[in-house]
Amino acid sequence: MLDDRVRAVLARLEEEDAREREEGVAREQRARQVARTTGQFLFSLVAPQTDCEVLEIGGSRGYSTIWLAAGVRYLGGRVLSLEHDPAKVDAWQRNIADAGLDQWAELVPGDAFETLPAIDDVFDVVFLDAEKEQYEELFQLARGKLEPAALIVADNVLSHADPLAGYSRARQADRTLESVTVPLDRGLELSVVLRDSA
Ligand SMILES: C[S@@+](CC[C@H](N)C(=O)[O-])C[C@H]1O[C@@H](n2cnc3c(N)ncnc32)[C@H](O)[C@@H]1O
DSSP states (O other): OOOHHHHHHHHHHHHHHHHHHHHTOOGGGSOOOOOHHHHHHHHHHHTTSTTEEEEEEOOTTSHHHHHHHHHHHHHOEEEEEEEOOHHHHHHHHHHHHHTTOTTTEEEEESOHHHHGGGOOOOEEEEEEOSOGGGHHHHHHHHHTTEEEEEEEEEEOTTTTHHHHHHHHHHHHHOTTEEEEEEOSTTOEEEEEEOSOOO
């Protein structure tokens, strides 16, 4: 639900992001959050789904998590978000609480390469938004947690075509998936699982 609390936190995070970019804050310290229209797109993917279990790899300060959690609040579900930077973990917790979304979103702190293998859940939607050089390995770690009809959304495939063109090519060549590049904002690769991988 996009209520006033959610809208207020989203607006504050958009202001913070714009200000930090303007001030030239170092990349690793910035939120590096998705564009607003990508957030709206993520919201519209999950809001119509019943009991939608979402995995987010790269939670940062919670901007994209808020769009996803506000979406799953309509018909049930939850967002499990992975983030390893302690300052971002703290900001994520505060922002999700301020938005009134604690019941719909949970953060697993730590390196996704350690936390993800230990997660024993099946997900309907995966949002992949971590370091670009690690997308392939992170995708492979998440793949075993997906059943037919699950959707994987990877951000930045056009803004970071090097190295992510290879990610899109591999997904589009995979006969167990139907995959398409959506030219929204920084470019999203959408991959629907058709059948289990071998
Ligand atoms: C592009 S930002 C995510 C932005 C966020 N999805 C949003 O739109 O608000 C990438 C985040 O992934 C985190 N990250 C990168 N590699 C990670 C890893 N191996 N495990 C956990 N988090 C990681 C970074 O600390 C950073 O906060």
